[in-house]
Amino acid sequence: MPAPETYEWSAAAIIAAHTAVRDLIDAHATLPGAVLVRDAADVLLGTITLTDPCGTVNGTTGQLAFDFDGREDDADAGGTIAYVEFVDGDGTVHLALPAEAGTEAVSGKAVFNTLTVVAGAPIEMVAAVVG
Template sequence: MPAPASATYSVATLVAAHTAFRDLVDAGLAAGSIKIRDAADVLLAQVPLTYPCGTINGTTGQLTITPDGRDESADADGTAAYAEVCASDGTVHLALPAQQGTSAVSGKIVLNSLSIVTGGPVEVLSAVIG
């Protein structure tokens, strides 16, 4: 086996870590959310999550976070910079950079648009970790 260029975890380790992370997000009395913020930390939108908040691929160890719809009415105007994956009580468990697109990008929140308009819809197209 060649020397790795970066840290390389076994699939079993990724599954265990992502299961523990998913359980943290789901630990509250209700489903968690993804809070989308601009570079100044202004809350632009909040997208609800399913309960449980995602699925873990047993072959790759990847966690796919699953939104439960979209935010139909954004809170503020701005350019999305990052998103926080939060438990139902608002506890932030992960922050990921935001990217506009149509395909999943591991380690990023992919949105329908980075330009958020107050009162407009905001959709998370993908949130994959690992």
């Protein structure tokens, strides 16, 4: 086997790691996890509630696909989405992902129908997947 050009993980390691992240986000007894939507200046544009469990881990590949409970109907502020933070019910950040506009899941990205947010308007996340 040739030497790898970058790091490589076994599927078992990826499954364990992504399961642990999912479980950390779901750990609060009564409050669900959430996605904090932010612009490049770290301004909170809105919050999208995650389901419980917050996602599913593929038992073969380890890919973690997040499940969210709808959308943010009333954006806190206007701006351009740059990234998101996945937090548990206590607000502890466990994962941050860059954002991009699109219609399909892209591994390592939070995908939105548009990156432009108007205060008081909806924010709709299409997908968020890692692995």
